[in-house]
Amino acid sequence: MAHLGNRFPFEERDQLDQAEAYFNNPLRIKNKAMEDEIMALKKLLRENGISWSPALTFDSENTMPGTGNWSSTSYNKARKTRSSGSPRSSIAHTRIPTLPVEIQLHILEYAMTSKHPIIDPLAKVNWENMTAAEKKRDNQIAIGFLATCKAYLHEGTRFLWSNNTFVFTSPHVLRDFCNLDFEMRKNVKQINLRIIAKYYDEVKRNHTVPHYPSANGGRHGMKLRVTLRPKPQNLSRKGFRSYTWSQTSDFLDALRPPFDPDHNKKQPRPALLPGLESMRIDFINFPFNFLSFPDMELHRLAVHDLGCTLNELMVTGLPTCEVGLKALADLSGMVRDDGLLVKCNDAFVVSSSQLRPIPDGPVSPKAIRAWKTLAYEHAASDSSTSSSNFPPGYLDHHRDIDDLPEMPAAPEEEGHPESIWKRRQTIWKRVPLTRDSEEREWVEFDRTLGEPMSHWQYSDEYDVHDVDGLVCDRCGEIHDPMAGMANGH
Secondary structure (H helix, E strand, C coil): CCCCCCCCCEECCCHHHHHHHHHCCHHHHHHHHHHHHHHHHHHHHHHCCCCCCHHHCCCCCCECCCCCCCEHHHHHHHCCCHHHHCHHHHHHHHHCCCCCHHHHHHHHHHHCCCCCCEECCCCCCCHHHCCHHHHCCCCCCCHHHHHCCHHHHHHHHHHHHHCCCEEECCHHHHHHHHHCCHHHHCCCCEEEEEEECEEEECCCCCCEEEEEECCCCCEEEEECCEEECCCCCCCCCCCCEEECHHHHHHHHHHCCCCCCCCCCCCCCCCCCCCCCCEEEEEEECCCCCCCCCCCHHHHHHHHHHCCCCEEEEEEECCCCCHHHHHHHHHHHHHEEEEEEEEEECCCEEEECCEEEECCCCCEEEEEECCCHHHHHHHHHHCCCCCHHHCCCCHHHHCCCHHHCCCCCCCCCCCCCCCCCCCCCCEEEEEEECCCCCCCEEEEEEECCCCCEHHHCCCCCCCCCCCCHHHECCCCCCECCHHHHHHCCC
16 A cells, blocks of 8 residues: 555546547447448348449349349339228228327427436436436436427427537537537537546555535545556656546537538638537536646637637536636636626535535626626727827737627626616626526626625615726726736726
8 A cells, every 4th residue: 555645636638538438439339330230231242142342233223133024113103001002091090189280399399308407418328427316317308209200300309409408427428419410509508517527546545635614614525536547658647647627628628619511611610509508517526725727728718719608607616726716717708798607616526436416505696797888888988098098019919909809798687676776887687596496586796896786785885886996097998897906906
């Protein structure tokens, strides 16, 4: 037994896991099965002395061998079945009562809608990434409806992908989702990414780390599940390693536009899920003050490639340390202006090699970049903003800002209550009551800080609208107030 003790892991993708994911790729398995079937058919033809060459295939327009002048076409025309040729069957068919099309569609929609999220669609389920309750669930949808007729297949498939939510536990499963037709993928509005941290080591040792806050102010210990790997006989880096932030980047990378040979090359390719509006990311076994900082890959994917694409993002299980705050800041880049970011406690934990749910808890909401509305209003009302007001070299350094596309803000939610604040600029959002609750309540947020106004008690002193205090002295524009506070301005 090696020395017991915690060692900080270094971030790295595991080669064996990557190779296993490629080996279990559904498309590769399907191609392998088709190749085996073709080889078996060729062997059967050879054993019976029949050539499988395409040049010797039978032409249906010619006469059928061994039947004289009776062609396959005339045979098919002359062939009668019991269902088509029997007058009794046709009479009985007319007596069968039929439901109106609207009722049939309502039944089909109900049959194709699951009350629980569908885990890893279009892929083999990994039982290690499911809780005990999820493993015991019966069939959630009546998939047999799709095999009834072409009409049910067409309409039922549309209901299946537009009426359900989906949980992805592996970035490879999410990437393989591009095999689904684009017309179906564009109807997906909400997904859940279940990111389970993975740890690897060549030496068996105990890794118990503090994670959950306790009543006495400390933190409860959490034993990490570590996968043992044989020691490589080369100069590759060895030791305790993790697959956490790189796994998060792989999930986000899978959401980027997949390749489509039929797409117009002059137009930008749509993302994997172009209609995606909300997302929930469950971080599982991400310890407190234990992991390294996310690299620039996560920032590039979340802020730039997928920036300003979501109306709402819920994040659970991020460590409440500087590392977690940095990851949260990067992930918030995916939320549109005036969008909603909800941070919650851990939803799951991997304990004793089993995924266990954690009781429901409160939420911590925040309005993302709601201050930009104030900046736009200030820029529209201030006619003194010109190139002469900028310091030397400022426009050269920011010359590409005008080339950026205008990303639409999150749509305003209607039906909210009347605000008690007369002059202070606020925004209303519907926020979940708890982490796992389907019910929502109206919450008012301050546009300057993005925090809920419930933290403030109304008074005339606080009911102010001082936009001039947010204007930058150097460029005359309004920047992120929270960034200015962090920089001491």
